[in-house]
Amino acid sequence: MSFEYRNGSLYCESVPLAEIAASAGTPCYVYSTAGILSRFLEYDSSFDANQPHTVCYAVKANSNLSVLRLLAQAGAGFDIVSAGELYRVLRAGGDPSQVVFSGVGKTFAEIDYALKSGIHSFNCESETEIEWISECATRQGKEARIALRVNPDVDAATHPYISTGLKENKFGIDIALAEEAYRKANALPGLIVDSVSCHIGSQILNPTSMLEAVDRVLALIERLRDQGVRITHVDLGGGLGIAYKPNDATPSIREYIGQLNARLAGRNLHVAVEPGRSLVAESGVLLSKVILHKHNGSKLFTVIDAAMNDLMRPALYQAHHEIQPVHQHQGRDTVTADIVGPVCESGDFLAKDRQMPSVEIGELLAIRDAGAYGFVMSSNYNSRPRAAEVLVDGSSWKIVRERETFEDLIQNEL
Numbered sequence: 001m002s003f004e005y006r007n008g009s010l011y012c013e014s015v016p017l018a019e020i021a022a023s024a025g026t027p028c029y030v031y032s033t034a035g036i037l038s039r040f041l042e043y044d045s046s047f048d049a050n051q052p053h054t055v056c057y058a059v060k061a062n063s064n065l066s067v068l069r070l071l072a073q074a075g076a077g078f079d080i081v082s083a084g085e086l087y088r089v090l091r092a093g094g095d096p097s098q099v100v101f102s103g104v105g106k107t108f109a110e111i112d113y114a115l116k117s118g119i120h121s122f123n124c125e126s127e128t129e130i131e132w133i134s135e136c137a138t139r140q141g142k143e144a145r146i147a148l149r150v151n152p153d154v155d156a157a158t159h160p161y162i163s164t165g166l167k168e169n170k171f172g173i174d175i176a177l178a179e180e181a182y183r184k185a186n187a188l189p190g191l192i193v194d195s196v197s198c199h200i201g202s203q204i205l206n207p208t209s210m211l212e213a214v215d216r217v218l219a220l221i222e223r224l225r226d227q228g229v230r231i232t233h234v235d236l237g238g239g240l241g242i243a244y245k246p247n248d249a250t251p252s253i254r255e256y257i258g259q260l261n262a263r264l265a266g267r268n269l270h271v272a273v274e275p276g277r278s279l280v281a282e283s284g285v286l287l288s289k290v291i292l293h294k295h296n297g298s299k300l301f302t303v304i305d306a307a308m309n310d311l312m313r314p315a316l317y318q319a320h321h322e323i324q325p326v327h328q329h330q331g332r333d334t335v336t337a338d339i340v341g342p343v344c345e346s347g348d349f350l351a352k353d354r355q356m357p358s359v360e361i362g363e364l365l366a367i368r369d370a371g372a373y374g375f376v377m378s379s380n381y382n383s384r385p386r387a388a389e390v391l392v393d394g395s396s397w398k399i400v401r402e403r404e405t406f407e408d409l410i411q412n413e414l
């Protein structure tokens, strides 16, 4: 476990969180090296020895350079959704030949940059995009490898904002129209059309829907091969969820990959997966300090120094994050409180009607499972400087992104 209590004090690996807060201040994101690497190794080592594969970390989940560098050194590939993410991967020492570029609205300039950088392939979501990649590759005198991201029309049974595999979503190409799209793509110059990709959503707790999508994609690959399209790669996306609530069952990475092994055996396909959340979410906390308590009628609000601008998931998706006092005390009362930030929005809450040990002004709280879609979604709303980020490795730790200053808030303004 990356985060656990020792003698009543919450630690990240061998470092007390209180030590980090005292020195780096709050709010502050803290990530565990061992936690991130163990998740990556679980993915990587669960593939059958003779199954060619690449684990492409979905950069958007947590794009801190130090996190990317860790994963690059462990041998990860990367799934990017913008030129900015490609820039980060390259700066972190990632191998461009292991980068796949996803996303529904790549611009011509982004395609150009990615091709010049020598990325592995593009996961394409529209005919227009495919035409642009063909044109760009022809101009550069190169061949671009592409997959069509198909929309298998399965329900990921997750929050509507993070469900992507239904016809009503903006993502992918309708699987029923895919064969026609492959024929058209194959006729264009400058393209190597050798892969199928899909990604049906995020925070999926029951992998059945993911496996249903896999089966539909593999059936499509058989049909395409029958029609003479040489498919050698398949990219099955990310999406595996984690247990944000203590009673949620976490889907096992090993079992999920085991299911993929069984389906891929003998098919002569290189497989990529694109996990984001399941690689990094549990390996991060957001450390915050209690500012004050206030009562409105019978309601108790605990106002803390982290807010929706630091961690947007509760406001955006009604997401649940466990919140724990960094110091355990015997004999605390249990209270029901809304844990809120100082931002001027009623949507600014980290937890609603939460049963919590009663905490005092100045106490430290750890908001758990904040390693994915945490800092990356943060903003300067209400002119709040963004939080610091810290990376722990065993008994040492370092700041990997400085807390922003007031100067930082205005530096690009004229």
Ligand SMILES: *Cc1c(COP(=O)(O)O)cnc(C)c1O
Residues within 6 Å of the ligand: 058, 060, 061, 079, 081, 102, 103, 199, 201, 202, 203, 237, 238, 239, 240, 274, 275, 276, 277, 278
């Ligand atoms: C967001 C995204 C992922 C990662 O999803 P997780 O749920 O974080 O694993 C992978 N692939 C694509 C195309 C994505 O958009």
